[in-house]
Amino acid sequence: MSKGEITILIKYTDFNAADTIIDSQYNQEWQSLNAILTQMPLHIKASDQAGIQGNPIFDPVGTNEYIKAALIQSGWQSNIPIPIPYRFLGKEVDFCKSGIIIEIQFSNYPFLLNNTLRSELFFKAKTEFAGHPTNILILVTKALMFPASNSTLYYEQAVNQLTALVINKVFDIPIRLIGLFEQKNTTVPVIWSQYLSERYSRTVNNRITRQCEIIAGLSSRSRCQLRLL
Template identity: 65%
Template sequence: MLLHIKPSDQAKIQGNPIFDPVGSNEHIKTALVKLGWQSNILIPPAYRFLGKDIDFGKAGIILESQFSNYPFLLNNVLRSELFFKAGVNFVGHSTNLVVIITKAQMFPASNSTLYYEQAVEQLTALIQHNVFDVPIRLVGLFEQPNTIISAISSVYENTRYSRIIQKRTICKCEVLTSISGSKRCKFRILE
């Protein structure tokens, strides 16, 4: 998967390239649907108080792309635990595994968004205290630092919440480690 980036609208870093959750979700959805996964599966009415849908499902597996604010991780996992314990069926199978995809901390991103290393810490603490029984697989998206990669840069109609693309290009992007010792990298578009 190519890295998806967009210009930031946040103060102090406005216009700088950051991780693009919309483009990343779109890519993941296209790839999974080609592999036979169903997307945007409605949650049964009896459990609709937990949200309207799950991102993806196949053969008893719930898969959530988690690129939004960090508290949503616990929401997704807790409701998946309920689906697991209640034997809720999605696409003809009871829930028996949860997969969460998130980005690594190395990616510059919008404020308060979940990152992989944070998810590992949260889930580890909860699992150590037997909070969950549902099997969980956590997948992190990473890039090799200090390299030049191909990336997809998108500009959206509205900078904050839009999914309407104004412009999308493939570009060369340099992934640079931070001089300050921070785990966050910087992206620099080269072309």
């Protein structure tokens, strides 16, 4: 396992020599993905959870849409069907290019294992996506610092899970795990989205750029407070 840090906006942890493979085979693809993620504005929305209803939280829908549009523009293929013999593990992978699979993981934390397990199968079986056998998995998730819906995965949690699994040789596929961060105790531009219904809707009523103050929690294990200006 090795760790790296590019900017305050992303951190990553590599497993199973992913850094060596990326440096030797996929530097161009990595630079493209790095640029997309580090230039992306923070997307937030209003919470629908009891007790914090209306408070700004991380917006997985808006973030996913931004990443998808940017990756497609950079030549990545999206929503690639999983071969029929393995369709019991899901319908499609999020993105692929030249033997790289990218999975955007903002949903509940158990889905991390599903994404990793099926990618391990694709790696072992040399399953091809867009004409290339699977060589490496890149996972993108958010940091603990962001207020978010209950039980959704965060980067620090994913690091702990994958570390234990790799140490015990559960997985062999090279994995780069990326966490999305922001600078604390500062004001940043954000994309504020309002949806047709507060719960589970992907239909946007309004999406505007606003300023948001990111206020650090009481400890490193506390979530920040987001305050729209």
